[in-house]
Amino acid sequence: MLIDMHMHEKTFSADSYLSLEEIVAIARQKGLDGVCITDHDSMGLREAAEAYSKKTGFPIFTGIEFYSLQGDILAFGIEEYPPERIDAQDFVDMVRAQGGITISAHPFRNNRRGLEENLDIVTGLDAIEVLNGSTLPDAIKKAELYAKKLGLAMTGASDCHIPDKVGVYATWFPEEIRSVQELVEAVRAKACRPAYFQDGAYHIYGC
Numbered sequence: 272m273l274i275d276m277h278m279h280e281k282t283f284s285a286d287s288y289l290s291l292e293e294i295v296a297i298a299r300q301k302g303l304d305g306v307c308i309t310d311h312d313s314m315g316l317r318e319a320a321e322a323y324s325k326k327t328g329f330p331i332f333t334g335i336e337f338y339s340l341q342g343d344i345l346a347f348g349i350e351e352y353p354p355e356r357i358d359a360q361d362f363v364d365m366v367r368a369q370g371g372i373t374i375s376a377h378p379f380r381n382n383r384r385g386l387e388e389n390l391d392i393v394t395g396l397d398a399i400e401v402l403n404g405s406t407l408p409d410a411i412k413k414a415e416l417y418a419k420k421l422g423l424a425m426t427g428a429s430d431c432h433i434p435d436k437v438g439v440y441a442t443w444f445p446e447e448i449r450s451v452q453e454l455v456e457a458v459r460a461k462a463c464r465p466a467y468f469q470d471g472a473y474h475i476y477g478c
């Protein structure tokens with residue numbers, strides 16, 4: 272199962288040009304099996320996304336991209352999140368306490384919004400986003416080396432804000448994912464691999 276795990280929808284991400292309808296239409300066209308909406312510091316779209324998922328039969332899971340004081344962290348499986356920026360470690364602990372997972376988004380992207388070397392300090396992360404649609408090859412390689420060094424799961428995602436980017440990267444799961452809870456469990460079990468879209472199909476990264 273292929274899921275793009277980091278996407279921005281325009282209602283709650285001011286820097287996105289994408290509607291949920293567009294995201295799902297393009298995702299289907301490309302051959303994705305599901306998408307995750309991870310708006311900046313908001314899970315405001317969750318109810319609408321769940322309703323649209325039911326209506327279309329297309330899996331849509333809502334998480335968040337939280338801008339911690341040390342950089343962006345994706346989280347899934349939570350009900351509550353801080354109203355303002357807090358330390359990365361405090362956010363990770365807060366998510367864990369709710370039974371959720373955290374993923375370091377684009378840790379070495381050149382926009383100073385990744386955790387960078389804080390990866391050595393923050394404990395309790397579940398995964399590192401190795402493939403990110405706005406990240407250059409050197410930073411992708413570095414993220415992969417860190418994931419291996421720290422023994423963390425690796426994910427892939429487009430981080431899309433415009434139609435052309437939807438689904439350029441995704442995460443492959445060997446099992447079917449039917450709920451956020453199953454997504455959380457799969458990542459925690461490291462039952463996932465980054466994937467990329469090339470020549471009209473998805474390929475598992477590193478294979």
Ligand SMILES: [Zn+2]
Nearest residue numbers: 277279336430
């Ligand atoms: Zn993002």
